[in-house]
Amino acid sequence: MNTQAPPKEEPSEKDIIASLQEQVSASRLNLFLQCRLKFFFRYVLKIKKPKTASLHVGNAVHAVLKSWNKARWVQKPLTLIQAHEAYAKAWSDDPDGIPWKPDEEAEEKTTGWRLVNTYLRESHLPADVKPDAVEVPVEANLINHGLPRLIGILDLVQQRKVIDYKTCASNPNSEKAAHSHEIQTSSYSLLYRHNTGQQESGVELHHLVKLKNPKVVITPMPPMMPRQQLRLFKQIEAYTEGLQRQDFIPSPGMQCASCEFFNECRRWH
Amino acid sequence: MAVKLSANYSKKLGLPQYSSHSFSASVEIELTDISQVEAEVQKLYQLLQHSVDQEIQEPGFVPQASNGHAQANHRNYPSQGQIRQQSKSPRQPRANGDAWNCTDGQRGFILRIVSDNNLEKQEAEDLSQQLFGLGVKQLNKMQASQLIEDLLVKAGKPARQTRWQQRPTQRQAA
Ligand code: SF4
Numbered sequence: 001m002n003t004q005a006p007p008k009e010e011p012s013e014k015d016i017i018a019s020l021q022e023q024v025s026a027s028r029l030n031l032f033l034q035c036r037l038k039f040f041f042r043y044v045l046k047i048k049k050p051k052t053a054s055l056h057v058g059n060a061v062h063a064v065l066k067s068w069n070k071a072r073w074v075q076k077p078l079t080l081i082q083a084h085e086a087y088a089k090a091w092s093d094d095p096d097g098i099p100w101k102p103d104e105e106a107e108e109k110t111t112g113w114r115l116v117n118t119y120l121r122e123s124h125l126p127a128d129v130k131p132d133a134v135e136v137p138v139e140a141n142l143i144n145h146g147l148p149r150l151i152g153i154l155d156l157v158q159q160r161k162v163i164d165y166k167t168c169a170s171n172p173n174s175e176k177a178a179h180s181h182e183i184q185t186s187s188y189s190l191l192y193r194h195n196t197g198q199q200e201s202g203v204e205l206h207h208l209v210k211l212k213n214p215k216v217v218i219t220p221m222p223p224m225m226p227r228q229q230l231r232l233f234k235q236i237e238a239y240t241e242g243l244q245r246q247d248f249i250p251s252p253g254m255q256c257a258s259c260e261f262f263n264e265c266r267r268w269h
Numbered sequence: 270m271a272v273k274l275s276a277n278y279s280k281k282l283g284l285p286q287y288s289s290h291s292f293s294a295s296v297e298i299e300l301t302d303i304s305q306v307e308a309e310v311q312k313l314y315q316l317l318q319h320s321v322d323q324e325i326q327e328p329g330f331v332p333q334a335s336n337g338h339a340q341a342n343h344r345n346y347p348s349q350g351q352i353r354q355q356s357k358s359p360r361q362p363r364a365n366g367d368a369w370n371c372t373d374g375q376r377g378f379i380l381r382i383v384s385d386n387n388l389e390k391q392e393a394e395d396l397s398q399q400l401f402g403l404g405v406k407q408l409n410k411m412q413a414s415q416l417i418e419d420l421l422v423k424a425g426k427p428a429r430q431t432r433w434q435q436r437p438t439q440r441q442a443a
Contacts, residue, residue, distance in 0.1 A: 074399060136415045157411070195411035 016044050021243045023149045024236055026187035032239050033183070034255060037268060040248035041261040049260040051098050053105075056091075057112040058167045061208060062135075062155070063090035064116050065165055069125065069134040069156055077127045083120060087113055115167060115208040119216050124206065125156075133157040140194035147236045152191050160201040162188045165208065172207045174219045181205060186232040189224035199223050272300040274309055278317035280325055292325045369406045371413030378417055379405065386424035393420060 011019075020028070020043060032039045041047050064087040071078045078086065091109055098105075119125075139151040156163040164184065166172075178185070185203045192200045205219040250265055259265065279293030294317050300309060369376045383393055396419055397405045401412050408416060421427070 133411055133415050136411060136418065138411055138414055154411075192411070195414070196409050 013044060016046075017243055017246065020044070021148060021240050023151055024147075024239055025151050026184040029187070029235060029239050030183050032242065033235060035251040035253075035259070036242060036248045037250040037265060038255075038259060038261055041264055044248070047261065047264065052260075053098060053100070053108050054167070054169075056098055057108050057115075057210075060087055060090040060109075060112050061115055061167050062165055063087075063093075065119070065155075066135050068120065069131050072125065072127045073131050073134060080117070080120065083116065084113065087116055111210055111214075112167075114214045115210060118214040119206070119208055122216055124216060124218070125158075129158055131156055131158045132160065138191045138195045140191050142233075142236070145233055147233060148240060150187060150191060150236070152187055154188055154191065157192065157200075160192075160198060162192050162200050162203045163206055164188065164203070165206050167208045167210065169210050171209055171211075171215070172205075172217055172219065174217075177205055177207070177219045178221050182228065183232065183235060185221060186224050186228045190229065190232065272303050272306070274298050274300055274306060274313070276310065276313040276317060278314065278321050280321050292321050294321050367406075369408075371408055371410050375410065375413040375417065379413065379420065382417065382420045382424055382426075386426070388420070388424060392423070396420065396423070 028039070028043060031042065064083055067086040068078055068083055071082075091112070133154055134156055135153060136157070137151070137153045139149055141149050143149075154162055155165050162185075164181075166181075185205070189200050189203060192198075200223050202223055203221045205221075207217040207219070209215040209217060250268060256262060256265070275295065275297040277293060277295040279291060281291035296313060296317065298309065298313070300306065371379075379393060382388070383390055393416070394405055397403060397408060397412075397416055400415065400419070401408060403412070405413075405416065
């Protein structure tokens with residue numbers, strides 16, 4: 001008697017596209033609108049690429065900020081030493097492996113910690129204000145609008161304000177940052193409203209800038225306006241309709257310089 | 270001295286093509302005694318909510334296509350009957366008695382984490398009080414999701430997908 005379980009069948013491309021049509025996140029939507037072919041490589045073909053150094057820094061920074069926020073929530077704020085330990089632990093958690101160049105890892109690790117250190121020392125998160133949520137996964141069923149389910153993870157919600165962390169290499173311009181991150185901020189506003197029944201008091205982008213002297217740039221934004229929600233809905237509509245048509249064409253541009261699918265893209269026709 | 274009490278109830282519902290409609294009703298009454306306020310507010314709330322719910326079931330004109338483009342409407346817009354149904358069952362009922370404020374799925378998940386990991390229900394209740402100052406049944410969807418995360422950690426289970434695991438290369442650009 002054969003007791004082996006039958007091998008699990010890989011979902012077909014059609015199944016993957018169908019499930020992508022049912023559920024959308026701000027990052028998927030952003031990528032789809034930036035370059036549909038890149039979206040296809042990442043989310044439909046699921047081509048794996050090694051993790052990059054800057055992604056690893058961003059992950060470790062986010063992990064320690066999460067621990068910091070969780071600890072102050074339960075009124076056991078972390079000391080800087082404990083925060084550093086949490087950072088070191090997050091840094092060593094590297095399942096994918098990164099092809100480091102000599103000395104690169106130590107330099108990047110220091111860069112990441114200096115970002116966290118600056119952020120915490122400047123008290124952008126006062127210990128006495130309790131968070132409403134820390135890195136919480138949420139979703140909103142948009143079927144009433146004829147749209148798929150929207151999913152997302154909120155980094156921090158505090159006093160009804162949705163806060164999102166970003167690490168970047170150069171100083172962001174507030175107006176441009178508000179525009180270029182609009183899909184994300186509108187999605188978070190919508191998710192917040194659907195999950196709490198309340199309107200957010202605002203959205204803030206906290207950019208931790210990797211300069212020689214690290215810097216924190218905070219971009220405050222008012223609550224999402226109805227026209228921003230409409231823009232988001234139209235973008236989601238374009239996403240579902242594009243997937244329906246299997247519209248996965250390349251969009252060459254500035255973003256290609258950092259695209260991990262450059263070689264695959266050159267072969268596309 | 271006469272006490273004036275004014276009450277307003279409004280409701281907004283989503284409609285197809287990103288539209289929505291809303292309706293509100295207000296009344297103002299005079300009371301002879303301030304001790305009547307609580308009972309009168311309760312009555313007015315029920316009256317206004319009932320009246321608004323009755324009327325808002327008729328969405329009237331609903332646009333069929335956006336931007337003047339002819340478009341194949343392959344999306345499932347709710348029928349008027351569905352809209353009526355939704356207006357009768359708001360998404361986030363206030364928790365009373367045995368009702369939970371979060372979704373049925375979240376309720377089931379919380380109960381499953383507790384039973385599968387030999388946790389006491391009281392531990393979930395205590396965690397909920399510690400984080401939100403509310404009982405588990407009172408939590409809204411966002412709070413319930415946070416509680417689920419923390420219960421999983423308490424039970425020694427890996428939390429659900431973290432944001433950066435979910436989005437493998439997002440941070441580079443961010
Ligand atoms: S190289 Fe440019 S056009 Fe090609 S997939 Fe990447 S982003 Fe798109």
